[in-house]
Amino acid sequence: MGRPATLKHLLDSHFREYDSPEFKLKRAKCHHCDTELVNENPRKVRHLAQCDTYLDIMAELGKDNAITLKAKRLSSKQPALQMAKLDKGVKERFDKQATLAVIMGARLFSLFEEPYMKSFIQSVSGNTYTPPSSRKIGRK
Numbered sequence: 516m517g518r519p520a521t522l523k524h525l526l527d528s529h530f531r532e533y534d535s536p537e538f539k540l541k542r543a544k545c546h547h548c549d550t551e552l553v554n555e556n557p558r559k560v561r562h563l564a565q566c567d568t569y570l571d572i573m574a575e576l577g578k579d580n581a582i583t584l585k586a587k588r589l590s591s592k593q594p595a596l597q598m599a600k601l602d603k604g605v606k607e608r609f610d611k612q613a614t615l616a617v618i619m620g621a622r623l624f625s626l627f628e629e630p631y632m633k634s635f636i637q638s639v640s641g642n643t644y645t646p647p648s649s650r651k652i653g654r655k
């Protein structure tokens with residue numbers, strides 16, 4: 516088993532470093548998902564801790580290291596967000612806030628129907644909240 520892998524060693528095997536004319540700083544590309552980022556260790560660690568492909572591989576191998584442990588810490592902080600269902604009053608309050616965000620910000624009524632926005636809100640709410648549709652916002 517030998518010495519524990521150093522952070523640099525750990526990271527080097529998952530990224531390819533390269534220079535890009537578009538960026539001042541050296542870049543790195545994740546071997547697992549092709550995500551490109553600035554070639555800095557903290558960013559690489561943060562990426563791997565969120566890289567589903569990498570985490571799946573490690574889980575399959577049954578291996579843990581500083582990064583998978585970090586990922587587990589991150590996900591174990593979320594149970595509070597993965598609540599069963601929103602209270603009706605809370606849901607109504609969120610809908611009201613969402614409607615205000617659209618109207619006061621002069622956004623399109625369909626703001627929350629945009630797929631990326633939808634997926635963002637579902638993620639941060641632990642899939643407990645679906646924002647109001649454009650028809651619902653329009654009725655307010």
Ligand SMILES: [Zn+2]
Pocket residue numbers: 545546547548549550562563566567568569
């Ligand atoms: Zn990745």
